[in-house]
Each structure stands twice: as C-alpha cells, then as structure tokens.
Amino acid sequence: MWPSLDRWASLRNDLDSLLEMPFWGASGRQSQLFSGWTPALDLYQNNDNIVAVVELPGMRKEDIELSLHDGTLTISGERKEEASQENGNATRTERSTGKFRRSITLPTQVDVNKITASYKDGILTVTLPKAEEAKPRQIQINLN
Amino acid sequence: MNTLVRENRSSNGDRPTPEQFVAPAATVLENNDGYTLEVEMPGVNKESLEMWVENNELTILGRRSMPVIEGTRLHQESRPENFRRSFELDPSIDAGKISAKIEQGVVTLTLPKAERVKPRKIAVA
Known part of the structure; x- marks a missing residue:
C-alpha cells in the first residue's frame, strides 16, 4: 500500500528541517521528528565551559532529566498539568504540557564528572566543563 | 461575556512605548468561583514583575x-x-480581590468572581 501523501509531506518536512540544522545538530524548534514541546535553548562557549541555558518555566526540579551520551547532551522531562487544571475548564490553553526533549551535540569534549546544573526562575543552566585536552592552550614563544 | 480574557492588542493607549515586548504564553481556567490565569515568564522573579488593573484591563509586565x-x-x-500582555477582565471578576504568585517563571493569578454572580443553590423551604 502507498503511504498517504500527508506522510510524504511530513517526511519531506523532516528532511528539510534536518538539512537546516546547524552544525552542532541542535534539533530545530519546529522539528517534526518529535511530537512533544521544544523549550528555547541557548548555547554558550568560553575557555573553560560549554553552557546550555534552557527556558523551562513552571517545572519541578525532579521532572527534569539530563544525560550525556557520545558527546550529545540531552535535556528531557515532562510538565504535568497543574492540579488546578483538573477543577476548572480551560478557556484558553497556550502553555505546553507533556513531554519535551532537546539534544545537542557538544562542540568539544567535556568532563562528565564535573557537569553542574541549576534551575532558577524557570531557567535551567547546565555548565559542562571542557575536558583538559579540549581547552585552548596558550603557547609561549620566546623571541630572541 | 463568559470569556475572562479578550486580549487587547492595542493596549498602549496614548503613550508611545518605544520598548518592544513579547507576549507570554497564557492559560486560563474557569470554575464557579472564578478564573485562574497562568502566564509563562521564564527569567522573571518577584522583584521584576509588575501588574496593574486600569479601566478593567489587567496588564502583566x-x-x-x-x-x-x-x-x-x-x-x-x-x-x-x-x-x-494585557487582558480585559470579565465584568463578573472582583478586581479588588485578585491575587498573584510567581514560581519558577510562571505567574499564577487568582481572579475571584464577585459574590453576586456566583451560582447559588436555592434551598426548598
């Protein structure tokens, strides 16, 4: 049986968004490869660290998961509907609930044992110290 | 009449606002006692949050x-x-009794309905 045209169209969109991905492979916010919601993610780099900053308003700390596998950082979790939503009728729903997942291929090797994360005002900050061998090195040149 | 929030997009009034804002995502829930409004503002805390009601319009900054x-x-x-973002308040809301809290970048406002509009059970004598 032929796949429906819709299926082809969505496959094409998936391919398009893959091709548009930046070099470190962060999945685009509109990516259709994953059906959950996609929080905004910023990525920074300095001499010592790679830092990911993710907007995750209204989460519980324990509902956020971090993992690192083969140089890819994955931030995932689930935002459960508030208890209040059960005793009221939603007349407008713009907040996303349910699962989310973001994966980023890190531009350098990091020291897995020294990764730290903080969650404040609905913003998750993950600090990944670069592995010693990945740090830029200053070379002393003696000029005679 | 039943909607708490008819979003007012031209809420700047006469004052020109040179600053650009982003409209935060919001969810509105209604029950017999009133409305709950949840507004997502990651990066905002209690000190940097301002809210006011003016001409029956609630503004959250x-x-x-x-x-x-x-x-x-x-x-x-x-x-x-x-x-x-600004929201027009439904006439049933008692604007004097609105309360708010902010937790991990989400503002939760409780907007109670005025006593006179709440559904009331009538007992048979």
Whole structure:
C-alpha cells in the first residue's frame, strides 16, 4: 500500500528541517521528528565551559532529566498539568504540557564528572566543563 | 461575556512605548468561583514583575534577568525582550480581590468572581 501523501509531506518536512540544522545538530524548534514541546535553548562557549541555558518555566526540579551520551547532551522531562487544571475548564490553553526533549551535540569534549546544573526562575543552566585536552592552550614563544 | 480574557492588542493607549515586548504564553481556567490565569515568564522573579488593573484591563509586565554567561554565544532561541500582555477582565471578576504568585517563571493569578454572580443553590423551604 502507498503511504498517504500527508506522510510524504511530513517526511519531506523532516528532511528539510534536518538539512537546516546547524552544525552542532541542535534539533530545530519546529522539528517534526518529535511530537512533544521544544523549550528555547541557548548555547554558550568560553575557555573553560560549554553552557546550555534552557527556558523551562513552571517545572519541578525532579521532572527534569539530563544525560550525556557520545558527546550529545540531552535535556528531557515532562510538565504535568497543574492540579488546578483538573477543577476548572480551560478557556484558553497556550502553555505546553507533556513531554519535551532537546539534544545537542557538544562542540568539544567535556568532563562528565564535573557537569553542574541549576534551575532558577524557570531557567535551567547546565555548565559542562571542557575536558583538559579540549581547552585552548596558550603557547609561549620566546623571541630572541 | 463568559470569556475572562479578550486580549487587547492595542493596549498602549496614548503613550508611545518605544520598548518592544513579547507576549507570554497564557492559560486560563474557569470554575464557579472564578478564573485562574497562568502566564509563562521564564527569567522573571518577584522583584521584576509588575501588574496593574486600569479601566478593567489587567496588564502583566515582567522584566527578564537572564543568567549572564561569559564567552561566545553559539546558538540562540530565546527572545531578549521583556514580557508584557494585557487582558480585559470579565465584568463578573472582583478586581479588588485578585491575587498573584510567581514560581519558577510562571505567574499564577487568582481572579475571584464577585459574590453576586456566583451560582447559588436555592434551598426548598
């Protein structure tokens, strides 16, 4: 049986968004490869660290998961509907609930044992110290 | 009549606002006692949140204090603008009794209905 045209169209969109991905492979916010919601993610780099900053308003700390596998950082979790939503009728729903997942291929090797994360005002900050061998090195040149 | 929030997009009035804002995502719930309004403002805390009611219109303004990271930004999806959004209040709301809290970047407002409009059970004598 032929796949429906819709299926082809969505496959094409998936391919398009893959091709548009930046070099470190962060999945685009509109990516259709994953059906959950996609929080905004910023990525920074300095001499010592790679830092990911993710907007995750209204989460519980324990509902956020971090993992690192083969140089890819994955931030995932689930935002459960508030208890209040059960005793009221939603007349407008713009907040996303349910699962989310973001994966980023890190531009350098990091020291897995020294990764730290903080969650404040609905913003998750993950600090990944670069592995010693990945740090830029200053070379002393003696000029005679 | 039943909607708490008819969003008012031209809420700047006569005052020109040079600053650009982003409208935060909001969810509105209604029950017999009133409405609950949840507004997502990541990066906003109690000190940087302002709310007021004027001409039966509720305005929420949140200034973001994002973590300052040294170095080069490799990728950005967040918006740098502060948050602002206005909601027209349903006439059933008792504007004097609105309360609010902010937790992990989500503002939760409780907007009780005035006693006179609440559904009332009538006992048979």
